[in-house]
Amino acid sequence: MAVPPITLSFMSANYVARELGYGAADEWGPFDAATAAAFEPLGTFEAHFDAMLEPIGAAGFDAIDLWFGHLDWRWATPEHVAIARETLDRRGIRVVSLAGGIGTRAADVEAACRLANDLDVDLIAGPGSILRTNRGEVASVLRAHGVRFGLENHPERTPSEVLEAIGDEDALGVAVDTGWWATQGYDPVAAIHELSDRLFHVHLKDVEEPGTHVTCMHGEGCARISDCVDALIDIGYAGPVSIEHHSFDRDPTPECARALTMVREQLAIHV
Secondary structure: OOOOOOEEEEEHHHHOOOOOOOOOOOOHHHHHHHHHHHHOOHHHHHHHHHHHHHHHHHOOOOEEEEEOOOOOOOOOOHHHHHHHHHHHHHHOOEEEEEEOOOOOOHHHHHHHHHHHHHOOOOEEEEOOOOHHHHHHHHHHHHHHHOOEEEEEOOOOOOHHHHHHHHOOOOOEEEEEEHHHHHHOOOOHHHHHHHOHHHEEEEEEEEEOOOOOOOEEOOOOOOOOHHHHHHHHHHHOOOOEEEEEOOOOOOOOHHHHHHHHHHHHHHHHOOO
């Protein structure tokens, strides 16, 4: 069976702990704040952005999912965007999606879409609590900008909850996070099959055990990573698959490089 064209990308949120220092905290918040503080100032943005991209390219990736912590619709100026585009071009890395939340108001969604347009990206994937109260307006803003939004499962415990949140809006789909399904105690392989008709993106992530969200090297946790890749092949998925591993206590780059090789080898078997 021939494998459809799957793009393997590096989730830049893997580097959430990099700016504060690996091991400096044990929760997302302080790392997130330190990243924003490092990347928002325009005077040092280019140096930080280039330093973020360099090890990604060296690890063998030519595509990324650009996390809003590294270029945020809340603070990105045209100058930030121009620097980001030039740096990405120079490094030979393309952006396949923007990653993160789209805010709580239609104006927030509009800002996120404008950033996507400025970067020539047509997909945003992340949590979307706004869909529970303002789904129709969100979809309208997305369509006006030619952008799709993939709802990434975080609090949702079953695929039916995800489908209920996105409704039948064509601009809305699913970004399966295999690690979060495992955290919630739901089989990620089953989730891929159940959500296949609305699948926009996949965040391929492993976690140590159900009930917690400590990421680990692919294949060493409970998310059935190899079986997840087989499931994507089975459903004929042809889209981006993000290698995600946002470890707090160590640089995840070597393990992400190993995961990239593992997934490429698994896909190559079916070519």
